[in-house]
Amino acid sequence: MVDKDKGSKKVSRRKFLVRGGLGTIGIVAIGAYIFRNPIRRQILGMVNSIEAPYTDNTDKPMVWFEVTTDNDIILYSPKMEMGQGTFTGIAQMAADELSVSVSQIKVVHAASSTGNVDSFATGGSTSISGLWNPLRELAAMLRVMLLKEAAVKMNVGVDELTVEDGVISGIKKTLTYAQAAEGVENWEVPYVPALKNKKDYKYIGQPIPRVDLDAKVYGDPIFGMDADMPDMLYGSVVRPSKIGSTFVSADITVAENMAGVVKIIVEDDFVGVVANSMIEAEHAKDAITVTWESHENLDTATITKMMTVGNGNSTTIQKNGGAFNEDDDFETLEFRSPIGAHAQIEPNGVVASVEGDSVTIKISTQVVGITRKEVAKRLDLNIEKVNIVPTYLGGGFGRRLHTPYAVQAAVMSKAVGKPVKYFFSRKEEFQHDMFRPPTHHIIKGKLNNDGYLNTLEHEFVSGDVATDSALLSNALTNFLGADVGAIRGGFIQYTAIPNFRAVYWHVILPFATSWWRSLGLLANTFAMESFIDEMAIKAMKNSVEFRLRQIGEEPIDIRLKNVIKAAAEKANYTEEIVDGRAMGFAASIDANTPCAQVAEVSIVDNEIKVHKVTVALDPGLAVNPDQIRAQCEGCVIMGMSAVLYEQMFVDDGELTPTIYGPYQMALMKNAPKEIDVLLLQGKDTPGAVGEPPLGPIGAAIANAVRRLTGERLTQLPLKLSARS
Amino acid sequence: MKISFTVNGESMTVDIADENTPLLWVIRDTLNLKGTKFGCGKAACGACTLHVDDEAVRSCSYAVKFAEGKNITTIEGLGERENPHPVQQAWIEEIVPQCGYCQPGFMMATAALLNKVPTPTDEDIDKNIINVCRCGTYYRMRKAIHKAAELHAHRVMNESKEL
Numbered sequence: 001m002v003d004k005d006k007g008s009k010k011v012s013r014r015k016f017l018v019r020g021g022l023g024t025i026g027i028v029a030i031g032a033y034i035f036r037n038p039i040r041r042q043i044l045g046m047v048n049s050i051e052a053p054y055t056d057n058t059d060k061p062m063v064w065f066e067v068t069t070d071n072d073i074i075l076y077s078p079k080m081e082m083g084q085g086t087f088t089g090i091a092q093m094a095a096d097e098l099s100v101s102v103s104q105i106k107v108v109h110a111a112s113s114t115g116n117v118d119s120f121a122t123g124g125s126t127s128i129s130g131l132w133n134p135l136r137e138l139a140a141m142l143r144v145m146l147l148k149e150a151a152v153k154m155n156v157g158v159d160e161l162t163v164e165d166g167v168i169s170g171i172k173k174t175l176t177y178a179q180a181a182e183g184v185e186n187w188e189v190p191y192v193p194a195l196k197n198k199k200d201y202k203y204i205g206q207p208i209p210r211v212d213l214d215a216k217v218y219g220d221p222i223f224g225m226d227a228d229m230p231d232m233l234y235g236s237v238v239r240p241s242k243i244g245s246t247f248v249s250a251d252i253t254v255a256e257n258m259a260g261v262v263k264i265i266v267e268d269d270f271v272g273v274v275a276n277s278m279i280e281a282e283h284a285k286d287a288i289t290v291t292w293e294s295h296e297n298l299d300t301a302t303i304t305k306m307m308t309v310g311n312g313n314s315t316t317i318q319k320n321g322g323a324f325n326e327d328d329d330f331e332t333l334e335f336r337s338p339i340g341a342h343a344q345i346e347p348n349g350v351v352a353s354v355e356g357d358s359v360t361i362k363i364s365t366q367v368v369g370i371t372r373k374e375v376a377k378r379l380d381l382n383i384e385k386v387n388i389v390p391t392y393l394g395g396g397f398g399r400r401l402h403t404p405y406a407v408q409a410a411v412m413s414k415a416v417g418k419p420v421k422y423f424f425s426r427k428e429e430f431q432h433d434m435f436r437p438p439t440h441h442i443i444k445g446k447l448n449n450d451g452y453l454n455t456l457e458h459e460f461v462s463g464d465v466a467t468d469s470a471l472l473s474n475a476l477t478n479f480l481g482a483d484v485g486a487i488r489g490g491f492i493q494y495t496a497i498p499n500f501r502a503v504y505w506h507v508i509l510p511f512a513t514s515w516w517r518s519l520g521l522l523a524n525t526f527a528m529e530s531f532i533d534e535m536a537i538k539a540m541k542n543s544v545e546f547r548l549r550q551i552g553e554e555p556i557d558i559r560l561k562n563v564i565k566a567a568a569e570k571a572n573y574t575e576e577i578v579d580g581r582a583m584g585f586a587a588s589i590d591a592n593t594p595c596a597q598v599a600e601v602s603i604v605d606n607e608i609k610v611h612k613v614t615v616a617l618d619p620g621l622a623v624n625p626d627q628i629r630a631q632c633e634g635c636v637i638m639g640m641s642a643v644l645y646e647q648m649f650v651d652d653g654e655l656t657p658t659i660y661g662p663y664q665m666a667l668m669k670n671a672p673k674e675i676d677v678l679l680l681q682g683k684d685t686p687g688a689v690g691e692p693p694l695g696p697i698g699a700a701i702a703n704a705v706r707r708l709t710g711e712r713l714t715q716l717p718l719k720l721s722a723r724s
Numbered sequence: 725m726k727i728s729f730t731v732n733g734e735s736m737t738v739d740i741a742d743e744n745t746p747l748l749w750v751i752r753d754t755l756n757l758k759g760t761k762f763g764c765g766k767a768a769c770g771a772c773t774l775h776v777d778d779e780a781v782r783s784c785s786y787a788v789k790f791a792e793g794k795n796i797t798t799i800e801g802l803g804e805r806e807n808p809h810p811v812q813q814a815w816i817e818e819i820v821p822q823c824g825y826c827q828p829g830f831m832m833a834t835a836a837l838l839n840k841v842p843t844p845t846d847e848d849i850d851k852n853i854i855n856v857c858r859c860g861t862y863y864r865m866r867k868a869i870h871k872a873a874e875l876h877a878h879r880v881m882n883e884s885k886e887l
Contacts, residue, residue, distance in 0.1 A: 218812065345769060394823050673866065
């Protein structure tokens with residue numbers, strides 16, 4: 001275990017910046033330099049049991065807050081809002097330390113020009129846990145600074161002042177924060193004051209409505225796709241349909257002369273069209289004949305064969321005891337998961353404007369810092385001249401952890417001297433996704449005479465998840481021996497078993513694979529928790545009791561046991577079939593957050609129907625319990641979509657299907673009518689929420705199916721064998 | 725060609741080069757109403773759902789020429805912050821949206837359903853609400869749809885009392 005508090009280094013006074021004015025009286029913007037060790041955290045943040053604090057490595061000031069003349073506080077968020085509710089959580093955290101009403105906090109995405117650029121990413125379920133200390137410290141410092149100025153203006157001592165809802169009250173008069181800030185030129189920067197006690201929280205811990213609720217219910221233009229610029233043209237980029245294609249040449253003679261076409265741009269690595277309208281750009285793109293050099297024609301069977309334990313390089317990621325090489329009487333099961341698409345509804349898109357040596361880019365991205373660097377490098381510009389203006393994301397799920405499309409839009413804009421907007425078609429979005437890699441698992445176990453496991457081994461293989469990406473290079477996998485994303489959930493959590501081992505195999509696929517919400521957790525937990533269930537059946541034990549007995553005694557183990565007990569109790573877990581329905585149980589730990597789930601399932605017309613899912617989650621301190629519930633509900637539904645329906649194929653060298661429907665996903669009719677979420681608090685700081693609840697759902701459903709039909713399903717998506 | 729229609733109660737005429745342009749792009753780019761979303765362009769996800777003469781239509785696959793003389797409603801015209809449509813009110817009360825991108829399409833589809841079936845059963849909902857939501861908000865959406873039906877019924881009742 002790594003001591004979490006090491007991540008909460010205090011904000012140094014010397015690293016603190018206050019900007020008064022900005023041309024408007026009554027505004028104070030405060031920023032801070034925070035030094036961290038980014039590489040260390042990039043590694044650790046992805047590993048199973050460790051939470052990543054907020055990461056940055058800038059030596060430039062970062063603007064966090066602005067006090068407006070209306071006495072609102074603008075909070076510049078370096079973390080993107082993609083549905084996970086981060087804006088609401090950080091508004092609550094800031095409101096409590098600033099002693100303002102949460103409605104006075106206006107959270108906006110920090111454009112990179114504010115300096116508040118997260119050099120890593122919005123991902124890994126780290127936004128709230130990572131900002132928990134730094135953001136509250138900064139907010140508390142601002143409160144103290146404003147109180148000090150108010151005291152001077154009122155000619156009283158700071159101790160004589162109280163503050164509520166951003167209004168400072170002395171004995172005789174009151175001042176708003178805006179009034180306190182007005183005209184101040186030399187701010188005194190305090191040491192980090194003591195943070196508030198839990199009993200004094202007004203907003204932290206409350207299920208307040210999302211701060212972006214209205215904007216999202218009334219259709220406000222908040223997404224990347226909604227961003228326009230004056231005199232904007234439309235771009236389109238030609239993409240190959242076959243895996244592994246490299247560009248050879250392009251015939252643009254027809255397209256060049258088509259209506260509305262402004263320019264065709266042929267670069268070394270892409271061909272782009274700029275036209276007056278999106279439709280004209282698309283038509284012209286279709287008229288370009290590109291010659292590609294591509295791989296031999298791949299198919300799903302070839303990929304599946306590649307993705308088999310024993311191929312590639314292996315690393316033992318966890319080991320206890322011995323006795324792994326006996327080849328006698330092991331129970332063995334093999335599991336497989338398919339290629340998965342992100343399928344977020346807002347396609348990747350960007351609008352870029354290059355003017356002289358400055359670039360402005362509006363984009364839905366999870367990686368502001370990386371996108372900025374890529375654009376600066378391609379256009380050979382000073383990075384300070386590239387302003388990335390992030391928007392709300394119409395779904396992230398890891399799909400936007402690399403957004404090189406900003407580079408293409410910037411190149412096109414530079415070529416035509418006007419802003420250019422471009423976005424993916426749905427077909428491109430499916431074909432050029434950076435997929436969840438397929439996996440294969442071989443799990444072996446041996447029961448002792450008491451009917452508990454004496455030996456348990458998980459060998460699994462995956463394509464790249466975290467590494468070989470824009471975020472982390474493949475050198476890191478070579479260095480660590482394992483892809484830190486692929487191994488999430490791959491560890492054995494039943495550490496009371498005398499002999500256990502987890503072995504990761506790394507295979508490089510011929511197409512891009514990457515981060516898909518929860519990374520390896522979905523497939524790894526499906527495999528392991530299905531196997532555990534099968535062993536419990538073999539041992540003729542209740543599977544909940546079977547689990548509890550084989551979990552260790554570390555703090556995280558105790559928390560895991562608590563969520564298991566809570567879920568079983570809340571769901572009235574039984575292994576009997578009642579009214580044609582069976583329950584399935586599964587549990588996992590991801591990023592230090594344990595989760596247990598019970599799925600209640602029946603078979604309707606030979607299809608698996610999920611009626612109810614009970615979730616017990618221990619996220620630590622729940623900053624916003626309602627949004628944590630929403631994440632649990634969303635994970636259950638996205639997870640069941642993935643484990644029951646979703647699958648990409650490779651056919652004649654092309655990734656397919658390329659449209660919703662054929663790429664089957666959960667719809668309203670498939671979603672459980674009941675999702676019962678129980679939140680436990682096993683530690684007093686906030687932990688990961690956005691991904692951990694994706695772990696148990698696959699095995700929970702499969703285990704219920706096993707009780708109902710006797711059939712052990714070992715492949716995702718789960719399909720019942722045909723029955724008469 | 726010139727095409728005349730009503731959008732959110734306002735009569736207008738637009739000049740569109742290609743009459744087969746999907747209505748979605750006229751709404752989004754010509755009229756700058758960005759609440760109606762592009763998701764797939766093939767009427768497969770429903771993010772672009774709006775109303776044409778009170779019917780839910782997937783506007784990415786509906787040529788603008790067919791909108792001549794029609795009455796179009798988008799999410800911007802469904803209700804307003806001071807006077808939300810029952811569907812929007814229910815969405816707020818149930819705190820439905822996560823990323824929010826698909827939500828206007830779902831709300832428009834729900835409003836169209838309630839016009840025809842004021843108190844839909846779960847089966848009605850399953851059969852008619854067939855848009856795609858990646859965040860998995862279906863569970864709250866179902867609750868919100870039932871709540872919207874209640875709010876809608878109250879409103880109709882109150883209106884008839886006033887008459």
